[in-house]
Each structure stands twice: as structure tokens, then as C-alpha cells.
Amino acid sequence: MSDARGVAIASMLLLSGVALADEGLELAQAKQCLSCHAVDGPALAPSLKSIATKYKGENATRAQIIALEQTIKKGPPDAGGYHWEPMTMPTPGARPIISDAEAVQLARWVLSLR
Numbered sequence: 001m002s003d004a005r006g007v008a009i010a011s012m013l014l015l016s017g018v019a020l021a022d023e024g025l026e027l028a029q030a031k032q033c034l035s036c037h038a039v040d041g042p043a044l045a046p047s048l049k050s051i052a053t054k055y056k057g058e059n060a061t062r063a064q065i066i067a068l069e070q071t072i073k074k075g076p077p078d079a080g081g082y083h084w085e086p087m088t089m090p091t092p093g094a095r096p097i098i099s100d101a102e103a104v105q106l107a108r109w110v111l112s113l114r
Contacts, residue, residue: 024109031096033072033106036089039113045087052114054084065107072110073103 028034028048036045046054055064071081075089089095098106 024105024112027102027106028109031098031102031106036087045089046085048110049113052111055111056114060111065111068107068110069100069103072106073098073100 025039028037033048037043037051038047040047040049051068055068060068067082071083071089073092074080075091075095077083077088079091081089083089092098
């Protein structure tokens with residue numbers, strides 16, 4: 001492979017990662033996740049980076065990822081979401097509806113933040 005082709009492929013991969021990160025942030029903003037969560041730092045709810053750390057980022061088990069997806073989609077524990085702090089997420093009727101695909105996208109984005 002030529003050096004120019006390798007640089008082009010590496011650039012495309014880097015840009016696709018940036019695009020996915022931007023899409024995750026945009027979706028989190030659109031779904032009002034950032035009303036309570038900060039990406040990093042203090043907020044009403046745990047920061048998204050602290051959530052990523054709890055789920056061990058890329059080393060998260062499939063069960064942990066599914067639990068995170070369900071929490072993103074369903075919200076509070078009585079609706080099926082998991083929480084480790086006393087504050088819980090709003091019920092699905094009190095916040096924007098999140099589809100299965102959006103929950104997966106948001107979970108992957110959150111886990112990428114570590």
C-alpha cells in the first residue's frame with residue numbers, strides 16, 4: 001500500500017470516529033440527556049464519563065451494555081432502568097422518547113467517552 005493511500009485511509013477512519021462522536025453528542029442534546037448529565041464534571045446526575053468508567057468502556061460485558069441501553073431507553077428503575085445513585089431518570093413520558101436504535105447509539109457513545 002502506498003504511503004498516500006495509508007494516510008487517506010487513516011484520515012477517513014479518524015474522521016468517521018469524529019463524526020460518530022459528534023452524532024452521539026447531538027443525539028444526547030436532542031434527547032435532553034445533558035439537562036441532568038454533563039459529559040464530564042458536576043451535574044444533577046452522574047457525568048457521562050463516570051458512567052463510562054463504571055461500565056469499563058470497551059471492556060464492558062454485554063449484560064452491562066444491555067443494562068445501560070435499557071436505562072437510557074426506559075429511565076427509572078420501576079420502568080426497567082438500572083441506577084446506582086439515589087437520583088433516577090425521568091419517566092419515559094416526562095422526557096423525549098428514545099428508540100432502541102437511539103439507546104444503542106447513545107450507549108456506545110457514552111462508553112466511548114472513557
